[in-house]
Amino acid sequence: MPSSFKRLIHVGLLCVAVCSSPGSGQEISTITASVFIDGKQHEPLNHITFSGEPRLHNLVAQIPGSHQFYWPSARVCVPRLQKKLLLKRKALLVQLELIAGIYERQGANESLDQALKLKERISHWPLFATIQHGIEPDNLLGNARQNWALTNKYSHYTLALLSVPKYVTYVGLFNNAGRKPYRYKLLADALENTVSFTDGNLFEIDLQGRVIAITPANAWKIRQQPGSLFFRGIPQSELPSGFSDINNKAVELLRYWQPGKELNQTSSPCQV
Template sequence: MNRCLTWLMVFAAILPLWGQAQSFKVTVHYPGLERASQELLFEQPTRLADVVQAAVAGLDKLALTQIRWSNAKINTPELQQQLQQQRQGVLTQLRELLEYWEKRQQYAMVNGIKRLADDIRRWPLTATYQLGIAPDLLRTRLDDNVLLSNALSPSYTLILPAVEPEAQRLGLAADEPAADGLHRWAIAANGEIAEVAIGYYNQALASDCYAVARRTPLSLVSTGPCHLSASVQAHSLVGLSYRARTGRFAELNKDIAVLAVYLTRYSND
């Protein structure tokens, strides 16, 4: 009896700690809506559909129609840190490339690369596990209705914007010596990326296309030749020419394009 009583006392002591270990919080921001940010606490693993339902509870019908679900984001500090590390990797490559051309006294190349690096350093980037949320489909598509839990992160950020991020022209000026005159990168809000041929001799060729990987955000998978619809394009990027990149920086433009997928103009604050 004493042993049973002892175990009951131990169980009663650790039960609150177990609940704390399972709980996680979600901070919700509503850019463009007259709604203050709020924090939601969940005591156990919860599907994204239920998190979204809690986040929009209390919003009136007008506010619900104003949310741009295709630009909604779900983020964690850990994923945001990974994105910042990827940015730092790109900046490191650009610094090495800049030093390469400095040694050869190619200062027009140096100036273009330096401006590009300065721009990328200032880009407001927001990582996300999903590029957009379709609330009506979450309960029927399990792949999209992810399970949020403390095991992945104790803290999440859900962004439900009522504003559209503006399409932007990114990268180098087209007439700079370092600029790629044969291709432009088209970056869509849904994570589709195309290296579009624009040169006189190659413009009839299909684009090389990529998409953000569903299971591993911040990375790309090749989707083969395609013709990306201009209607879904969010950003246009002028990258570095083949000569400017030199051989070992061959993938640098694609690395920059990945960052541009997560570029937003609205604030999380």
């Protein structure tokens, strides 16, 4: 059901004040949180206030029915990382522009179209910077490393969470780019034999940010996973000298695709 797929929780944590405790000389920071469900602000949780330095568990524990959500999809965004991510995208778009120029000078019209199409599509990806991919909420109290502190180092935190992924998404140069219902299929079957597995330009990026290069050796062995992204880039053999890593750079951006978002949708804001 699309509505349940879209079910997102966004929790924004805003450090609103750093003040001095009278008499103590100690700085006390106040951090507030706001929660969005299904992409919308959740009224009871739109303004949670933490004093001191809350940890991730303090935040998770605020979410009613947290056991019902799909925690591998959790993302924790901060504005500073988001800015860096968007700069990375700009850099990649510039590189694709350069590649397109090379193809144009070579008269390689098909490759030129591919480069321009890829550039255009990447410019619309719903990117969402995150400190980590997925949260394991069940043992946070016993694991200080996973239960990290939300500090005022960042002015604002946003947690995005998906209820359950029911789709996979084809991105990049696929002719049939877009969202498809998840099916229990081999990667080769899922890709419907419309692509070559020998071009070095196919990748799967799963919900936990893990990347697998799809090759003839694994396409017939492993099955697709709910929520995965499939990326088709420019065939490796067609990439101009000096740009051989362009597909990998695109895949690195895709690790920050906001789960649940469709092609051309905008990502959730990191800031209130």
